Amino acid sequence: MIRVVNVKGMNKPADRAGVVYCGRPFAGWKGHALGNPFRPKPGDPIGTCLERYRKWLLARPTLDADLAALWEETGHGTKPLGCWCVTATAGDGAEVVCHAQVLAEMLRERFAAVTPSARASAAGSPPAEPGGGTPHADGASG
Numbered sequence: 001m002i003r004v005v006n007v008k009g010m011n012k013p014a015d016r017a018g019v020v021y022c023g024r025p026f027a028g029w030k031g032h033a034l035g036n037p038f039r040p041k042p043g044d045p046i047g048t049c050l051e052r053y054r055k056w057l058l059a060r061p062t063l064d065a066d067l068a069a070l071w072e073e074t075g076h077g078t079k080p081l082g083c084w085c086v087t088a089t090a091g092d093g094a095e096v097v098c099h100a101q102v103l104a105e106m107l108r109e110r111f112a113a114v115t116p117s118a119r120a121s122a123a124g125s126p127p128a129e130p131g132g133g134t135p136h137a138d139g140a141s142g
């Protein structure tokens, strides 16, 4: 089960230690090599930025090694990926709005078997907060 957590409000080192942040450098978080280099532009259809990111990721000659390293960073899926957009679990059927979800899906496809329990726990998890603002607030202006 590969989770993505929204790091908003995570200011304590202890909180942060449990998360593999994969966004841009911001608010004291170190930027990740697989952070999204693309920013949403006004007027872009929703998802444009994510499509660019997906292509960028798949074109990386080092993708296999990058994903393997990320999988290690997460302690084989025990630590969630952190970003500023969503709280979600890979494979939970939630709309993909965040590059961290793209990464989570790729980790799941490569390293984690799809288990029925992932669905069950996703159903029991609290609903995502209704987000104000932009659909993809990645980067938080930083």
Ligand SMILES: [Zn+2]
Binding pocket: 023, 083, 084, 085, 086, 097, 098, 099, 100, 137, 138, 139
């Ligand atoms: Zn994000």
